[in-house]
Amino acid sequence: MPDQKAISTNQMQKTFKTRQGFWRRTTRVTEAVRDVTFEVNKGELFGLLGPNGAGKTTSVKMLSTLLLPTSGTITILGLDILRDTTEVRKRIGFTFGGARGLYGRLTAVENLRYFAELYAMEPALTRKRIPELLELVNLLDRGNDKVETYSSGMQQRLHLARALLHDPELIFLDEPTVGIDPVGARELRATIKELKARGKTILLTTHYMAEADELCDRIAIINKGRIIAMDTPAGMKSGMTSESVINLRTSNENLTALKAILSPIDGKATILCKENTVQSEVSIRTAHPSRVIEVISPWLNTDLIQTMEMRSQTLEDVYVAIIQNEEANG
Amino acid sequence: MGNFLRLALRQMDVQLRMRVLSLWSLGLFFTQPAIFSAVGMLLAHAAGNANPDLIYTVIGGGIMGMWSGLVFTSTFDIRADRREGTLELIVGSPTPLRRVVGFRSLLNILAGSTSMLAAVTAAVLIFDYSFAGINVPAVILSFALLLFGLWCMGIFLANLLAWSRLSGTFVDLLEMPIALLCGFMYPISVLPSWMQYISVVFPIRWSLQAMREAMRGTAANAELLSLWGISLGISLVFYLFSHWLDVKVHDHIRVTGELHSI
Ligand SMILES: Nc1ncnc2c1ncn2[C@@H]1O[C@H](COP(=O)(O)OP(=O)(O)OP(=O)(O)O)[C@@H](O)[C@H]1O
Ligand SMILES: [Mg+2]
Numbered sequence: 001m002p003d004q005k006a007i008s009t010n011q012m013q014k015t016f017k018t019r020q021g022f023w024r025r026t027t028r029v030t031e032a033v034r035d036v037t038f039e040v041n042k043g044e045l046f047g048l049l050g051p052n053g054a055g056k057t058t059s060v061k062m063l064s065t066l067l068l069p070t071s072g073t074i075t076i077l078g079l080d081i082l083r084d085t086t087e088v089r090k091r092i093g094f095t096f097g098g099a100r101g102l103y104g105r106l107t108a109v110e111n112l113r114y115f116a117e118l119y120a121m122e123p124a125l126t127r128k129r130i131p132e133l134l135e136l137v138n139l140l141d142r143g144n145d146k147v148e149t150y151s152s153g154m155q156q157r158l159h160l161a162r163a164l165l166h167d168p169e170l171i172f173l174d175e176p177t178v179g180i181d182p183v184g185a186r187e188l189r190a191t192i193k194e195l196k197a198r199g200k201t202i203l204l205t206t207h208y209m210a211e212a213d214e215l216c217d218r219i220a221i222i223n224k225g226r227i228i229a230m231d232t233p234a235g236m237k238s239g240m241t242s243e244s245v246i247n248l249r250t251s252n253e254n255l256t257a258l259k260a261i262l263s264p265i266d267g268k269a270t271i272l273c274k275e276n277t278v279q280s281e282v283s284i285r286t287a288h289p290s291r292v293i294e295v296i297s298p299w300l301n302t303d304l305i306q307t308m309e310m311r312s313q314t315l316e317d318v319y320v321a322i323i324q325n326e327e328a329n330g
Numbered sequence: 331m332g333n334f335l336r337l338a339l340r341q342m343d344v345q346l347r348m349r350v351l352s353l354w355s356l357g358l359f360f361t362q363p364a365i366f367s368a369v370g371m372l373l374a375h376a377a378g379n380a381n382p383d384l385i386y387t388v389i390g391g392g393i394m395g396m397w398s399g400l401v402f403t404s405t406f407d408i409r410a411d412r413r414e415g416t417l418e419l420i421v422g423s424p425t426p427l428r429r430v431v432g433f434r435s436l437l438n439i440l441a442g443s444t445s446m447l448a449a450v451t452a453a454v455l456i457f458d459y460s461f462a463g464i465n466v467p468a469v470i471l472s473f474a475l476l477l478f479g480l481w482c483m484g485i486f487l488a489n490l491l492a493w494s495r496l497s498g499t500f501v502d503l504l505e506m507p508i509a510l511l512c513g514f515m516y517p518i519s520v521l522p523s524w525m526q527y528i529s530v531v532f533p534i535r536w537s538l539q540a541m542r543e544a545m546r547g548t549a550a551n552a553e554l555l556s557l558w559g560i561s562l563g564i565s566l567v568f569y570l571f572s573h574w575l576d577v578k579v580h581d582h583i584r585v586t587g588e589l590h591s592i
Contacts, residue, residue, distance in 0.1 A: 016587060061587075066422050068584040089424045100415025105348050117340040118423035118430075120333050162419075 004078045006170050006201035007040040007063060012072035014058050014225075032058040034225040036072075040203060040218075042169075045196045047216035048205040051323060055225040056205040057096065060172050063203070064094045077170060090119070093168035095159040097175030104148030108139055108158050111147055112165060119166040126165075133161040136191060138184075153180040157188065164195075171195065173204040177211060189215060209316035221319060223326050236318050244289040245317060248282040248296070249307040255280040258304050265292050279306070285317065337425065341433035345407075346441070359395045359445040367391030367449060370515050385542050388453040390515035393538060395445030396480060397514070401505045403438040404431075404484040408491040417492070421583070427492065428485070428576040435484035439477050446473075468544035468554055472537050475561045479533030482568035489575040493582055512538060533568065536561035 014033040020026050033055040040046045048056050061067040063074060065085050074081045076088045095101075102111050109130055116126040134140045137157035147155065156179055163171060176192070177185040192215055196202060206212055212219050213233045220230040231239060250258050252275055262271060262284070269286035286292050289310065299305050370387035408431075411417035421427055453459035487501055511521070511529040518526055518535065529535045540557035543549035582588075 058587075064422060066418055066584060067587055068581065086424050089422060094422065096415075096418075098415070100413075101419055103344070103348060103414065103416060106344065110344070114340060114344050115419065115423070117337050118420060118425045120337070120424065123336065 004042065005039045005075070006042045006044065006077060007038075007046075007203065008075040009039075009063070010037050010073045012036040012059070012062060012074055013070045014055070014062060014067060015070045031225055033062070033069075036222070036225070036227055038220055038227060038230060040201060042201050043196070043199055044217050045192070045202045045204070045215055047212040047219035048203065048222060049207075049209070049212055049219055049319060050205075050222035054222045056222060057174055059222070060094070060096075060174050060203065060205060064092055064172050065089055066094075090166070091168055092170045092172065093163035093166065094172040095156075095163045095174065095176060097156070097178040099152045099155045099179075101159060102147045102155060102162075105146060107144050107146055108134065108150075108161075109143045111158070112162060115162050116165050121166055129165060129167075133164055136164075137161045138187065153184055156180055157184070160188070160191070168200075170201045171203070173202060175205055175207065177206065177208065185211075209314065209319050213315040219315075221322055223323060228326055229322050233315050237313055237315060239318075243285050243287050243313050243317075245311055245313060246284040246286065246289060246292055246296075247309045247311075248284070248305050250280050250282065250305055251303070252276075252278070252280050254304050255282075258282060258299075261299060261304065262295065264295055268292075285313070337429065338433045338436075341430055342437040345434045345437045359399050359442060360448055362398060363391035363395035363445050363449055364452075366394045366515065367452070384453050384457055384459045385545050386515055386517070388449045388457070388459070389446070389542070389545070392446035392449030393476075393514045393534075394509060395449070396439065396442035397509055397512075397534070398505060399442035399445065400435070400438055400480050400484045401487065401501060403441075404435055404488045405491045405501050407431075407434055407438075408488050421580070426576070427580065428489075428573065431485050431488045431492075432481075435481055435488060438484060439480050442480070443473075443477065463547035465544045465547045465549075468549075469541060471558065472541035472544050472554075475558055475565070476534055476537035476541060479537050479561055479565045479568075482533065482565040482572065486568050486572040486575070489572050489579050493575070493579045494588065508532060511535070514538070531564065533561045533564040536564065 012033060013031075013035060016030040016032055018028050018030070020028060036055075036059060048059065050056050058067065062069050063076065063081075065076075065081050065088055068082075077091055079088050079091075081088055103114065106114065112130045112133065113126060116129070121129070131140060131143070134143045137160050139154060139157060139161070142150070142154065147158065150158065156176070160173070160176060163173070173192070177188055180188060189211060192202060192204070196215075204212075204215070216233060218230065218232050219236065220227050222228070229236060248258065255273065255275065258280075259271075259273065259282075262282070265271075265284070265286070265288075268288045268291060269284045272283040272285075274281045274283070284292055293310075296305060296308070300308060367388050367390070370390060408417065411420065420430055450459075454461075490501065511525055512518075512532050512535040513521065513529065518529060518539065521529070536557050540549075540554055540561065543554060543557070
C-alpha cells in the first residue's frame with residue numbers, strides 16, 4: 001500500500017488501576033488516555049504536546065508496544081501491535097527522557113553493542129554503526145568511558161544513539177532534549193531534522209513550544225488524556241485569529257497609571273499584568289495592534305512605559321491559551 | 331544459530347562483568363559457603379564424629395553457595411534492570427525476555443559452580459578427601475542435572491520477579507527455607523516427614539541426593555536412574571511453567587505499567 005500510514009490509532013484508551021493500602025485495599029482508577037484517534041503519515045514529524053500528566057508518555061508507550069491499550073486499536077507501519085508485536089519492535093526505535101535506561105557500569109560502546117545484540121544485528125554492521133552513531137550524537141571521544149561518568153545530557157544523547165542502532169523506520173522520542181544544554185539541544189534538533197530528511201517518521205513529545213514549532217510538520221495538543229487540538233504549527237497559530245502580543249514594562253508605582261491609560265482598549269484586548277520586585281510587566285494580546293499602539297504612543301517616551309516590544313503570537317501563546325481555555329471550561 | 335550463540339555470549343559477557351564480578355557476589359560464592367562448611371564441621375565434631383562427613387559439610391557448603399548465588403543474582407538482575415530502566419528496553423526489543431533471562435541465569439549458575447569447585451578443592455587439599463570408590467560418570471551426570479534443575483528454578487524465579495515487584499520479598503524469604511528443605515547440609519531423612527513431602531517438588535533435592543550417592547559409589551544403578559529421572563522430570567515441569575509464566579508476565583507488565591516503575 002503506497003499510502004500506508006506510519007501510525008494509526010482508533011479510540012486508543014489506557015486506564016490504570018492501582019491498588020493502595022494493605023488491610024483496606026482501595027483501587028484508584030486513572031484514565032491516562034481516553035479516546036485518542038489520530039494518524040501520522042510516513043515521513044512526517046509529529047509532535048505531541050501537553051501539560052504534565054496529560055498522557056503523552058502513556059500514549060508513546062502504547063504505540064511502541066510497551067503498554068497494552070485498555071481498548072481501541074493501534075496500527076504501526078501497517079502492523080497490528082497486538083498480533084505482530086515482534087515485527088513492530090524490529091522496525092521502531094524509542095527513547096524516554098531521563099537518565100535511566102543504560103548500564104552505568106558499562107561504556108557507551110559496550111551499551112550499544114549489548115542493545116545491538118537484542119536487535120539481532122550482524123557484528124560487522126554493529127562495528128560500523130557504533131562509531132557513526134557516537135559521532136552523530138557527539139560522543140565519539142567519550143565512547144570508551146563508563147556511562148555512569150556521563151552527565152545527564154550526555155546520557156540523553158546516548159539514548160538517541162541507542163534508539164537509532166537498528167536503523168528503525170519509525171522513531172519515538174519522548175522529551176529528547178530534556179536536560180540538554182542550549183547548544184546541545186540545537187545540535188540534537190539538527191540531528192532530528194536530518195533523520196526526517198532521510199525519510200524517517202518521527203513522533204516526539206516536548207515541553208518546549210519553540211522546539212515543536214521549529215521541528216514538527218503537525219502537532220497535537222493533549223490534555224487529561226484527550227486530544228484537544230491538532231494542526232500544523234502555522235495553522236494552529238493562525239487558527240487562534242491573527243493576534244499579536246505587545247509587552248510593556250513599567251515601574252511598580254506607575255502600574256496603576258498605565259492601566260488607566262489602557263482602559264480605552266479594554267474590550268479589544270486581553271491584558272495581563274505581572275508585578276515583579278522592581279518592575280511590572282503588562283502583556284496585551286490583541287487582534288487590533290494598531291489601535292493599541294495609537295493609545296500608548298503618546299506615553300512611549302515617558303516614565304510610564306520603560307520598554308515596549310511587539311511580536312506576533314508564538315506557538316507557546318496559542319498553547320497556553322488553549323490549555324487555559326480547557327481549564328476554564330472544565 | 332550464529333545469532334543465537336552471539337546473543338548468548340553477549341548476555342553472559344555483560345552479566346559477568348556487570349553483576350557477577352563484584353565483591354558482593356564473590357562473597358556469596360566463596361565466603362558464605364566457607365562459613366557454612368566450617369559450621370557444619372564444627373557441629374559434626376561437637377556431635378562426636380571425629381571425621382566429619384565431607385559429602386554433607388563441604389559439598390553442602392558448595393551447593394549453598396550456588397543456590398544463594400542463583401537466588402540473589404536471578405532476582406537481583408531483574409530488580410536492577412527495572413531500577414536502571416533497562417527492563418523496558420529489553421522487553422521492547424525483538425528478543426524475548428525469556429531468552430535474555432535464560433542466558434543470564436545460565437551464567438549465574440556456571441559462576442556459582444565455582445563455589446562447588448572451591449569446596450571440593452578445599453576438601454581435597456585441606457581435609458585429604460579421597461576420591462576412592464567414587465562413581466565419576468554418575469557424579470558428573472548428577473552435577474549436570476543439578477545445574478539444569480537450578481537453571482529451571484532460576485528462570486522461574488526471574489519470571490516471578492518480572493511479574494511483580496512484590497514477589498521479590500517473597501523470594502528473599504524463601505531462600506533459606508528451600509535450602510533447608512532440600513537437605514543441602516544433611517540427609518533429607520533427618521527432616522520431619524511433612525517437610526520431606528514439601529521438598530519433593532524441588533528438582534535439586536533429587537539431583538543432590540543422586541550426587542551424594544554417586545560420590546559414595548555405593549548406590550545401585552537403578553536407584554541413581556530413578557533419582558535422575560525424577561530430577562529431570564521436575565526440572566522440565568519448572569521449565570514449562572516458566573514458559574507459561576513468561577507469556578503471562580509479558581502481558582501483565584504491559585497492563586499495569588510496572589515495567590519501568592521501581
Ligand atoms: N504505571 C502507571 N500506573 C498508574 N498510573 C500511571 C502509570 N503511568 C502513568 N500513570 C498516570 O497516567 C497519567 C498520564 O501520565 P503520563 O506519564 O502519560 O503523562 P505525560 O503526559 O507523559 O506527563 P509528563 O509531561 O509529566 O511526562 C498520569 O495521571 C499518571 O499519573
Ligand atoms: Mg512523560
